[in-house]
Amino acid sequence: MVMDPAVAIETQSLNKRFGGVVAAENVNFKVLSGEFRCMIGPNGAGKSTLFAMLCGIESADNGQIFVLGHDVTRMQAFERVKLGVGLTFQTNRAFHGLSVHENLTIPQAAAKLENKEAGQARLEFALDAFELDPNDETKAAELFHNQLQWLEIAMVLTGYPSLILLDEPTAGMASEETLKTAMVLKHLNSTGLTTVVVEHDMAFVKDVAQTVTVLHQGQIFAEGSVADITAHDDVRRVYLGRA
Amino acid sequence: MSTVAGLISGGADIGRTRLFWIGFAVIVLLFLLYPTQTSAFRVSNASFYLLNVPLGLGMALLWGYCGVLSFGHVAYFGIAGYIYGIIAGNMSGNSFGPLAGVAGGLLATGFVAGVFGYFVFYARVQKWIIPILTLVLTLLLETFLGQTAGYQWRVGSVLLGGYNGMTGIPWFQLGGFVFEGYSFYYLVLAVVLACYFGLRMLVNSSFGHVIVAIREDELRTELLGYDIRARQWVVFVLSAVLAGLSGLLYVQWGNYITPSQVGLLQAALPVIWTAVGGTTSLLAVVISTFALNWVTFTLSSQGNQYAMVIIGALLVVTMLFFPRGIVVMLAERLGRLMTRRAAPSQP
Numbered sequence: 001m002v003m004d005p006a007v008a009i010e011t012q013s014l015n016k017r018f019g020g021v022v023a024a025e026n027v028n029f030k031v032l033s034g035e036f037r038c039m040i041g042p043n044g045a046g047k048s049t050l051f052a053m054l055c056g057i058e059s060a061d062n063g064q065i066f067v068l069g070h071d072v073t074r075m076q077a078f079e080r081v082k083l084g085v086g087l088t089f090q091t092n093r094a095f096h097g098l099s100v101h102e103n104l105t106i107p108q109a110a111a112k113l114e115n116k117e118a119g120q121a122r123l124e125f126a127l128d129a130f131e132l133d134p135n136d137e138t139k140a141a142e143l144f145h146n147q148l149q150w151l152e153i154a155m156v157l158t159g160y161p162s163l164i165l166l167d168e169p170t171a172g173m174a175s176e177e178t179l180k181t182a183m184v185l186k187h188l189n190s191t192g193l194t195t196v197v198v199e200h201d202m203a204f205v206k207d208v209a210q211t212v213t214v215l216h217q218g219q220i221f222a223e224g225s226v227a228d229i230t231a232h233d234d235v236r237r238v239y240l241g242r243a
Numbered sequence: 244m245s246t247v248a249g250l251i252s253g254g255a256d257i258g259r260t261r262l263f264w265i266g267f268a269v270i271v272l273l274f275l276l277y278p279t280q281t282s283a284f285r286v287s288n289a290s291f292y293l294l295n296v297p298l299g300l301g302m303a304l305l306w307g308y309c310g311v312l313s314f315g316h317v318a319y320f321g322i323a324g325y326i327y328g329i330i331a332g333n334m335s336g337n338s339f340g341p342l343a344g345v346a347g348g349l350l351a352t353g354f355v356a357g358v359f360g361y362f363v364f365y366a367r368v369q370k371w372i373i374p375i376l377t378l379v380l381t382l383l384l385e386t387f388l389g390q391t392a393g394y395q396w397r398v399g400s401v402l403l404g405g406y407n408g409m410t411g412i413p414w415f416q417l418g419g420f421v422f423e424g425y426s427f428y429y430l431v432l433a434v435v436l437a438c439y440f441g442l443r444m445l446v447n448s449s450f451g452h453v454i455v456a457i458r459e460d461e462l463r464t465e466l467l468g469y470d471i472r473a474r475q476w477v478v479f480v481l482s483a484v485l486a487g488l489s490g491l492l493y494v495q496w497g498n499y500i501t502p503s504q505v506g507l508l509q510a511a512l513p514v515i516w517t518a519v520g521g522t523t524s525l526l527a528v529v530i531s532t533f534a535l536n537w538v539t540f541t542l543s544s545q546g547n548q549y550a551m552v553i554i555g556a557l558l559v560v561t562m563l564f565f566p567r568g569i570v571v572m573l574a575e576r577l578g579r580l581m582t583r584r585a586a587p588s589q590p
Contacts, residue, residue, distance in 0.1 A: 055466060081468035093463040095456055106456045109449045110468030159468055 007066070008033045008163050008194040009054060014063035016049055022218040023049035024060070029213065029220060033162075036189040037196045038205045040229075041215035042239055047198045048090055050215070051165050055087045056080045068162055084112050084162035088169060090198075092145075094152045100136035100143070103151055107158040119160025122188050126154050129184045146177040153184075163194040170204055182207045206230075214239060251440060253447025255308075255455070257524045257574045262581070274432055278425045287496070290428045292536040294492035295516075296435045299532030300442055300525055301485030302513040307522030308446055309478045310458030311370065315377030316486040316513055318384050321505035322355055323348035323487030324494040325388070325403070328412040332401035341415045345491055352487030353480055360479040364472045381505050388502035408501030415495040422495070431492055435529070438485060442525050454478055486513075508551060515558045521568020530570050 009031040016024040023046045031037050039047050052058040054065060056077035065073045068083045081087075095103050111119070127134060130150035140151060149169060156164055169185070170178040178201060186208055189195045199205050205212060205226065212229040214222040222228075222235050229235055252259055258267065278286045298320055306312045327344035334340025359380060363373060392405025403409060415422045415430065422430045445451050456464040457471050465471050494500045503509065512535075520531025535554060542550035565572050 057462065057466075076465075076470070077462075078465045078468050078470050081466055087466050089463075093460055095459040095463065097459050098455065102452060102455075105449070106452050106464070107467040109453065112468075155467065 006033050008068060010066040012064045014053060014065065015061045016053060016058065017061060025218040027220060031194060031196055033194050034192050035194055036208055036210045037213060038209035039196065039198045039213045039215060040205060040239060045215040046218040047215050048167055051087065051167055051198065054165060055085060081159065082112065084115060086156035086159055086161035086164040088152045088156055088166045090167040092148045092152055094140045094148050094155060096141040098140060100132060100138055100140060100151060101134060103140055103155055104134045104158055107155050110159060112160045115160035115162060118191060122191055122193060123154065123157040125187060126157050126184055129180065130154060146173050149173065166197045168198055168200065170199065170201055178204055250444040250447045255446040255451055256443055257526055257571065278428055283424055286425060286428045288540060290431050290496055291540060292533045293431045293435050294496055295489055295536050296529050296532045297438045297485040298489035298513050299516045299528045300438050301482035302517045303522060303525050303528040304442055305478055305482035306517055308458060309454045309475060311475060311479065312374045313377040314374040314514060315381035315510055316483065317505045317509045318381035319352045319356055319483040319486040320490035321384060323352045323490035324500040324504065325409060326351040327491050327494055328409045328500060329398045329401050331413045333399035335413060338416060338418055341413055342417065348491050349484055349487050353484050356480045356483030360476045364475045378510060381510050382507065385502045385505045406502055408499055410499045412494045412498045427496065434488065434492065439525060439529055515554055519557055519561045519569055521571025524571050527568055527570035527574065
């Protein structure tokens with residue numbers, strides 16, 4: 001199948017079970033290139049599992065995954081990254097035992113050089129906005145929580161990706177830090193970087209998202225603009241907690 | 244940081260200051276002068292302590308820097324030693340025999356480690372299983388070699404010798420020059436320095452940064468675009484070849500090898516040297532390997548039956564009280580002391 005270049009991600013009938021738990025059921029998920037998509041849903045809805053399948057951390061039981069014009073269903077995780085995919089985890093996974101400088105140096109050798117011009121500009125913008133010094137020899141373990149979150153985003157940007165998947169990038173942040181994160185991500189997206197974010201903070205979602213996907217019990221429950229989703233009665237019932 | 248000097252003086256090992264390098268040069272000079280100040284017997288013993296250093300360095304690289312523990316690296320020590328003995332023994336009288344033995348020993352080591360490592364890393368075997376698999380390999384090798392007594396177990400004119408081992412293994416020679424006694428000591432010293440500086444450059448290179456990243460977090464590293472299996476495999480083979488290098492030097496030193504060299508007791512030693520020195524420093528492992536071999540050899544040669552008990556106890560003490568390694572801990576304390584002395588005094 002030849003994929004539409006305007007589509008950054010497309011999954012077809014994706015299924016994943018962990019024993020008796022359905023993590024993904026017939027998921028047909030599509031993100032256009034350059035889009036800023038947010039994914040929301042209750043805990044256990046399958047958001048992180050979908051990310052894990054998109055990146056190759058978990059393999060799908062069946063179904064197909066297309067990313068950046070390639071069928072990646074059977075690709076190893078590092079091969080998907082080489083196509084231009086970047087991912088941050090729900091739990092921060094910067095290299096805590098290494099310095100900020102080393103954390104930002106390690107991704108360089110695997111950077112997608114075709115994206116270098118735009119990628120370098122994005123990286124420099126993020127480093128500047130997050131006040132991260134690429135020559136800082138401070139151990140990552142000594143950074144504050146928000147700085148660690150920002151460092152991991154910067155590490156991903158060092159690989160000059162075309163698509164970033166961020167799993168709860170503002171978890172545990174104060175409101176000013178969340179606002180700064182939103183500002184940076186919106187700017188990066190405005191330069192053409194396709195951005196998909198799993199997030200629980202609805203204020204953040206309303207601030208950044210062009211489209212919102214609601215997952216529930218491993219299925220896509222609803223999809224649409226922020227206004228559509230927040231007005232959706234069933235979404236309000238299962239996730240937003242209002243009748 | 245890409246110059247040779249930059250790679251050698253990078254921060255991936257202890258010792259970066261001018262004072263450190265002056266001290267390092269003085270110690271190397273003392274090693275160079277040692278044969279002029281002592282007996283041939285002591286020089287031969289020092290050769291033995293030094294020849295184990297590549298094996299220790301290989302373990303430091305694999306375990307300390309890449310986070311993969313092998314409990315059977317002496318298998319590669321033994322493979323290289325036996326292959327050298329077979330080739331050089333069969334080419335006895337030919338001045339290129341030992342050189343062919345070295346090439347054959349290292350190639351065989353690389354091949355076996357390459358095949359074994361391929362199945363381990365490309366199958367993504369879990370890290371905690373790898374020490375068991377490597378230990379099984381070396382115990383299998385010991386068992387096999389132990390039953391090779393008898394005339395039927397010969398390769399060409401060389402007998403494998405069962406538990407009595409292979410004897411009469413030729414010295415190393417280049418052309419007509421035979422390395423024995425003092426010249427062998429200098430050969431071993433040169434090999435140790437080359438291995439140390441080569442590995443120091445490696446761990447300070449971008450490749451070295453990535454293997455440390457793999458140790459820290461395999462998944463994060465893979466999701467930065469690195470095929471971690473390939474890098475783990477390369478490090479595994481390289482560390483096995485270093486173990487093989489020690490095996491070659493060992494048989495050239497003693498002119499014999501027995502299956503006990505690949506047994507359980509020997510398998511534990513590189514792990515102990517690395518843990519006691521400090522897994523995150525090449526230099527610490529060089530020091531601990533030399534020192535612990537000296538301790539073991541001295542105790543054993545004086546008839547002390549408890550040499551290995553003492554070494555084992557040292558490992559337990561290290562793990563309990565100095566988990567980062569004794570040499571690394573001492574180096575860190577010395578570094579802090581020097582920094583305090585260099586800092587301007589408070590008004």
